[in-house]
Amino acid sequence: MSEVRIAGVGLTPFGRMPDRTGRDLFAEAGLAALDDAGVAxxxxxxxxxxxxxxxxxxxxxxxxxxxxxxxxxxxxxxxLETACASSGVAVREAxxxxxxxxxxxxLVGGMERMTNMGTAGATDGLSIAADDLYEIRAGMxxxxxxxxxxxxxxxxxxxxxxxxAHVAVKNHDNALPxxxxxxxxxxxxxxALDAPRIxxxxxxxxxxxxxxxxxxxxxxxxxxxxxxGLDAAVSVTGSGQGxxxxxxxxxxxxxxxxxxxxxxxxxxxxxxxxxxDVDLAxxxxxxxxAEVLAIEALGFYDYGEGxxxxxxxxxxxxxxxxxxxxxGLKAKGHPVGATGVAQIASLTKLLxxxxxxxxxxxxxxxxxxxxxxxxxxxxxVHVLEVER
Amino acid sequence: xxxxDAPREDGFDDxxxxxxxxxxxxxxxxxxxxxxxxxxxxxxxxxxxxxxxSLPDSGRVxxxxxxxxxxxxxxxxVPYVTAVAxxxxxxxxxxxxxxxxxxxxxxxxxxxxxRSETTGDRVLTLDPR
Numbered sequence: 110m111s112e113v114r115i116a117g118v119g120l121t122p123f124g125r126m127p128d129r130t131g132r133d134l135f136a137e138a139g140l141a142a143l144d145d146a147g148v149a150x151x152x153x154x155x156x157x158x159x160x161x162x163x164x165x166x167x168x169x170x171x172x173x174x175x176x177x178x179x180x181x182x183x184x185x186x187x188x189l190e191t192a193c194a195s196s197g198v199a200v201r202e203a204x205x206x207x208x209x210x211x212x213x214x215x216l217v218g219g220m221e222r223m224t225n226m227g228t229a230g231a232t233d234g235l236s237i238a239a240d241d242l243y244e245i246r247a248g249m250x251x252x253x254x255x256x257x258x259x260x261x262x263x264x265x266x267x268x269x270x271x272x273x274a275h276v277a278v279k280n281h282d283n284a285l286p287x288x289x290x291x292x293x294x295x296x297x298x299x300x301a302l303d304a305p306r307i308x309x310x311x312x313x314x315x316x317x318x319x320x321x322x323x324x325x326x327x328x329x330x331x332x333x334x335x336x337x338g339l340d341a342a343v344s345v346t347g348s349g350q351g352x353x354x355x356x357x358x359x360x361x362x363x364x365x366x367x368x369x370x371x372x373x374x375x376x377x378x379x380x381x382x383x384x385x386d387v388d389l390a391x392x393x394x395x396x397x398x399a400e401v402l403a404i405e406a407l408g409f410y411d412y413g414e415g416x417x418x419x420x421x422x423x424x425x426x427x428x429x430x431x432x433x434x435x436x437g438l439k440a441k442g443h444p445v446g447a448t449g450v451a452q453i454a455s456l457t458k459l460l461x462x463x464x465x466x467x468x469x470x471x472x473x474x475x476x477x478x479x480x481x482x483x484x485x486x487x488x489x490v491h492v493l494e495v496e497r
Numbered sequence: 498x499x500x501x502d503a504p505r506e507d508g509f510d511d512x513x514x515x516x517x518x519x520x521x522x523x524x525x526x527x528x529x530x531x532x533x534x535x536x537x538x539x540x541x542x543x544x545x546x547x548x549x550x551s552l553p554d555s556g557r558v559x560x561x562x563x564x565x566x567x568x569x570x571x572x573x574x575v576p577y578v579t580a581v582a583x584x585x586x587x588x589x590x591x592x593x594x595x596x597x598x599x600x601x602x603x604x605x606x607x608x609x610x611x612r613s614e615t616t617g618d619r620v621l622t623l624d625p626r
Contacts, residue, residue, distance in 0.1 A: 308564050
């Protein structure tokens with residue numbers, strides 16, 4: 110089995126770019142990743158591409174071949190869709206393809222165009238990650254679904270909207286020097302608490318923004334990296350994926366994410382590590398409560414213990430386990446199909462020491478990326494390790 | 498598209514018809530799992546021996562949210578409460594027919610069919626008892 114190296118990563122800035130086409134967004138990120146890797150586009154043997162709602166956003170299906178040609182790749186191209194975990198799943202397929210020897214050079218990425226749909230249109234589009242018949246037709250929205258989980262969490266374990274506000278404050282602060290982030294403004298707990306509610310108990314500052322953007326990474330076999338003399342110090346050493354019932358009401362737990370647990374267990378086993386070995390993590394904080402659910406399911410905290418982690422300074426940059434140093438989905442932005450690979454891009458830079466927040470960290474060696482779809486009916490976890 | 502010209506969704510619309518007639522049901526298997534139609538397989542254990550079982554008269558609100566930013570299909574309904582209620586072997590997600598400040602976790606609800614104020618479409622509704 111080949112070891113999988115990350116040869117290069119690339120991003121567009123995330124934000125409001127309603128006039129830019131998906132193909133142009135992905136071309137920017139894909140070319141940046143290939144340039145970072147020092148790999149020529151024709152060398153790529155397969156593209157795995159994540160996108161959630163291109164049919165709704167820009168009337169475009171069959172995006173794999175479109176995105177391959179946008180970056181000059183003449184190879185088979187596969188689009189994957191698992192809602193907000195679309196490109197996390199693309200990473201997993203890319204890892205498997207390199208590991209099993211089917212390819213030495215794979216491009217993986219994702220893109221979402223959302224702001225051209227308007228707030229109502231994007232809210233409608235995002236809602237289709239839930240069960241159309243029994244959730245959407247009962248008025249559930251994407252923020253509403255996480256609000257249902259937040260209320261269930263508070264009922265079962267305690268915690269408060271103020272605890273959640275600390276998650277938002279932390280992630281905004283993390284994003285301040287990140288030139289790719291959508292929000293680079295500090296906020297206070299008071300501002301978060303005073304913001305209008307979207308779906309009680311969640312307010313505007315508990316929610317990630319609606320974002321446009323793209324991400325890409327070049328994954329290569331260790332043999333290829335050595336043969337070509339590539340600078341590829343970061344490896345993907347663990348990969349896992351978990352699944353659950355689509356509708357929240359069909360799950361055993363309303364305030365836990367078993368799909369994340371399963372993905373984490375698989376990825377830890379694969380990498381031969383445990384949660385205590387992780388130095389920093391990028392987790393799927395589409396809403397503040399989602400960060401809490403993630404750090405518990407990943408094994409960093411017992412159930413019911415994660416809600417105070419940001420408030421207590423344990424998950425800030427100088428805490429025992431920095432979470433979402435990039436700014437997370439909350440402040441970096443969440444172009445949904447791009448998010449999974451964007452997490453890989455941020456972690457790669459943090460582990461290489463080339464991220465604007467690298468100087469704030471204590472020589473991290475092991476990073477974890479957690480990407481979730483819907484109300485976590487899909488989840489992927491990847492472990493990245495750097496060789497020094 | 499309004500309820501009147503929308504294509505039927507067999508299973509789902511059959512259930513709403515039954516709820517409107519006061520005879521709501523769910524799919525149950527021999528292992529005590531419940532799910533919502535159409536189902537050929539129990540999503541919890543894989544049993545293919547599913548039978549229609551009457552929904553209990555009342556359930557308990559397990560969690561709820563006050564939706565203030567809606568999809569276009571509910572734009573004129575805001576603010577409204579969407580809740581998940583426990584009916585024993587099965588849970589239902591529905592809009593609660595009550596003002597936001599009257600809803601709490603643990604409250605007892607029945608099930609009926611209401612209409613979206615925006616589209617007129619039928620909506621699974623939870624009625625405070």
